[in-house]
Amino acid sequence: MSRGLIVLDPGHGQFGNPHTTREGYYEGTQNFILANALKAELERCGFEVMTTRPQIEDNPDLEERGKLAGVNHAILFLSLHSNAPGSATPPEQYKAVRGAVTYYSISDPVRNADLATRLNDAVSACMETTNRGIKTRTYPDRPDLDYYGVLRHSVGYGCSCAMLIEHGFHTNPEDSAFLQSTDCLKRLARAEADVLDSFFD
Numbered sequence: 001m002s003r004g005l006i007v008l009d010p011g012h013g014q015f016g017n018p019h020t021t022r023e024g025y026y027e028g029t030q031n032f033i034l035a036n037a038l039k040a041e042l043e044r045c046g047f048e049v050m051t052t053r054p055q056i057e058d059n060p061d062l063e064e065r066g067k068l069a070g071v072n073h074a075i076l077f078l079s080l081h082s083n084a085p086g087s088a089t090p091p092e093q094y095k096a097v098r099g100a101v102t103y104y105s106i107s108d109p110v111r112n113a114d115l116a117t118r119l120n121d122a123v124s125a126c127m128e129t130t131n132r133g134i135k136t137r138t139y140p141d142r143p144d145l146d147y148y149g150v151l152r153h154s155v156g157y158g159c160s161c162a163m164l165i166e167h168g169f170h171t172n173p174e175d176s177a178f179l180q181s182t183d184c185l186k187r188l189a190r191a192e193a194d195v196l197d198s199f200f201d
Contacts, residue, residue, distance in 0.1 A: 002048040004075035010035040011081040013059030021176040041193035062149030070157020077154040083166040098172040099130030107160040126191040
């Protein structure tokens, strides 16, 4: 018997956001590899798993991604990403910025913050990178509304346990080297699956 449905969202499309540290690697492709490794780990734990990008070339819009969790009564919507510094970062510091951060929906703040903390701690430890903590982000002048479209639509369609992990920076040499390794992504998938196995026990 299934322990519940988890929807994994490999962020962006196949060629979304190139790694600046090594040619031929993209955030969207590495997220796809991670999502499929995590899917396999979660299925071994007894969860049902759907992904928003069954094929690597798929690139549904933000509403479609979040809606998949809500209409299928998922217990969790988890969006997988890697990060890049904002435009305010001085060029000489661009490559030095690293670390994992997890954004969680404000729809169920106490429970979501608990899971986000566990996931972000596990990701940071596995990647041996800076733990940048957990955060919420809301629309300007709309403190009741999640900023990120995938989280907003997941909640809007009925899945309130929704979060987005930034797995390090694909602009940082150390973080991106980890994300470019399929073996490392499999280790990361196991670490995240262990957290979810325990949390939904």
